[in-house]
Amino acid sequence: MTDAVNPRTVRSRRDFLRYTALVGAAFAVAPALVACGSDDDEDAGAGGPIRIGTSVLDPDANPLKSLGHSANYLAFDALTRMNPSTLKIEPGLATSWTRLSETEMEFKLREGVKFSDGTPLTAKDVKFSYDITKKEGLALASLIANVSSVDVVDDLTVRIRTSKPDAILEKRTALLFIVPEKAYTAAGTEAFGLAPVGSGQYRITKVVPNSQITLEAAEDPWEGKPANSRVEYMQYSDQSAFLAAMQSGQLDIGHNLPVQALKNLGSDMKVEVVSTGSPLAVQFDTKVAPFNNPEVRRALNLAIDVESIVSAVMNGAGEPLPGQLTAKGCFGHNPDLKAIPFDLQQAKDILAREGVKPFSTEIAGLPVNKPLMEAISGQLGAVGITVKVTVLDFAVWVDGFNNGSKWPLFVKGMNYSPLFDAELSYRYPTAGAEGRKGWVDAHYDQLLEKSRNEMDSAAREKILQEMGAHLHKELPFIFLFGQQWVVASTSDVSGYDPSTGFWVDASTVTKS
Numbered sequence: 001m002t003d004a005v006n007p008r009t010v011r012s013r014r015d016f017l018r019y020t021a022l023v024g025a026a027f028a029v030a031p032a033l034v035a036c037g038s039d040d041d042e043d044a045g046a047g048g049p050i051r052i053g054t055s056v057l058d059p060d061a062n063p064l065k066s067l068g069h070s071a072n073y074l075a076f077d078a079l080t081r082m083n084p085s086t087l088k089i090e091p092g093l094a095t096s097w098t099r100l101s102e103t104e105m106e107f108k109l110r111e112g113v114k115f116s117d118g119t120p121l122t123a124k125d126v127k128f129s130y131d132i133t134k135k136e137g138l139a140l141a142s143l144i145a146n147v148s149s150v151d152v153v154d155d156l157t158v159r160i161r162t163s164k165p166d167a168i169l170e171k172r173t174a175l176l177f178i179v180p181e182k183a184y185t186a187a188g189t190e191a192f193g194l195a196p197v198g199s200g201q202y203r204i205t206k207v208v209p210n211s212q213i214t215l216e217a218a219e220d221p222w223e224g225k226p227a228n229s230r231v232e233y234m235q236y237s238d239q240s241a242f243l244a245a246m247q248s249g250q251l252d253i254g255h256n257l258p259v260q261a262l263k264n265l266g267s268d269m270k271v272e273v274v275s276t277g278s279p280l281a282v283q284f285d286t287k288v289a290p291f292n293n294p295e296v297r298r299a300l301n302l303a304i305d306v307e308s309i310v311s312a313v314m315n316g317a318g319e320p321l322p323g324q325l326t327a328k329g330c331f332g333h334n335p336d337l338k339a340i341p342f343d344l345q346q347a348k349d350i351l352a353r354e355g356v357k358p359f360s361t362e363i364a365g366l367p368v369n370k371p372l373m374e375a376i377s378g379q380l381g382a383v384g385i386t387v388k389v390t391v392l393d394f395a396v397w398v399d400g401f402n403n404g405s406k407w408p409l410f411v412k413g414m415n416y417s418p419l420f421d422a423e424l425s426y427r428y429p430t431a432g433a434e435g436r437k438g439w440v441d442a443h444y445d446q447l448l449e450k451s452r453n454e455m456d457s458a459a460r461e462k463i464l465q466e467m468g469a470h471l472h473k474e475l476p477f478i479f480l481f482g483q484q485w486v487v488a489s490t491s492d493v494s495g496y497d498p499s500t501g502f503w504v505d506a507s508t509v510t511k512s
Contacts, residue, residue: 060193332422332464
């Protein structure tokens with residue numbers, strides 16, 4: 001553990017997740033919401049409800065179509081889980097699993113698990129959750145692209161078959177939550193997100209799209225009762241309002257606060273910086289000139305002073321990427337690759353050699369990334385590139401992330417958490433079979449497929465390292481930094497462990 005300015009602590013990336021979902025970007029969206037007291041605070045457990053401000057809140061609470069907000073991890077369960085300390089897979093809804101062949105695994109389900117509506121969780125619900133995700137192309141469909149069928153053996157046994165060998169299938173199952181077939185079918189994908197039913201320690205009782213999610217402790221969860229009986233998540237797009245709400249005591253916990261919190265929050269609060277396992281980069285649309293030229297893409301990488309951005313814009317909350325999307329400690333990280341240095345003159349020389357004259361372009365990203373985009377715009381101006389900064393609301397950004405951005409430069413995070421496996425990040429850059437736009441590279445797609453099917457760990461690691469080297473050569477991104485988030489809690493909060501990174505495990509939190 002590395003200490004920063006007391007009492008701020010930088011958490012190790014290996015310590016940071018119980019299990020998180022895919023995606024990863026620094027999110028800040030939707031209207032600011034001020035947390036206010038309610039008449040039933042006294043019934044919310046020790047010290048009233050736990051109020052959490054965040055800039056990461058999906059438009060609704062359907063875990064199959066969202067990017068994995070904290071509420072999902074409290075209200076739903078997956079077959080398996082990732083242990084944050086050992087990075088090993090542990091039982092979730094499945095108590096055991098057996099690899100029957102390179103393309104088939106059998107999972108034995110936990111007995112007595114019920115959804116919050118009282119219906120028992122069975123193998124049919126597991127099959128339905130996987131089938132509907134693939135059928136409707138929901139958020140995690142690309143994660144289970146290799147899954148060819150999910151077969152019900154009996155109520156507590158399910159077999160998952162893949163079209164080709166999958167070395168990390170039991171890890172992928174930690175990222176897809178199980179929903180009840182009956183309730184989901186009755187509601188439909190969109191409506192289910194507004195009144196979801198899960199098997200977790202909490203049940204979601206209120207969803208205000210892009211604004212608020214409220215959870216209350218489930219009556220008889222299989223994991224046992226949580227430490228508090230109600231949790232309220234409030235979302236902020238206005239970073240100043242977010243910081244003000246934390247300063248005024250309207251929030252108990254602030255999650256992904258603006259970096260100004262490092263200087264502005266008082267000594268009566270615990271403020272920390274946590275690693276997220278999420279590399280942040282700017283993706284080029286390589287279908288359009290001049291970004292279809294890899295030398296031009298190299299010039300723009302050389303023109304960005306990442307270290308100064310981390311220092312001046314992020315207040316030190318970031319770790320410059322070593323010329324690839326992964327960092328040390330992630331399986332598949334290539335130790336031979338080095339960060340692309342800041343060299344303004346070389347950038348100018350390359351652009352001149354390639355015959356690129358001054359031009360205008362546009363960069364788009366989330367509100368929390370506006371200062372970052374403005375800094376990038378300023379630095380690219382030094383090489384004759386005028387960059388318009390466009391701030392996107394969350395729904396528009398998610399669509400660009402999932403389906404391909406229409407902007408020449410698009411700021412995105414591509415986390416490899418919670419599995420700390422490079423394949424999670426490496427599935428994002430290219431169009432490939434998953435239909436994302438921006439960079440099309442047949443060789444890279446072949447390597448990605450090969451990495452998914454290679455069962456030998458050492459051979460698979462070499463493939464992933466080769467993918468990192470190919471990204472380093474072709475540069476479909478401006479490599480920026482590994483994201484670190486600022487989190488804070490008030491002095492009357494106990495049981496809060498910020499090392500979970502992307503999500504807040506509120507089940508252990510109490511308030512005096």
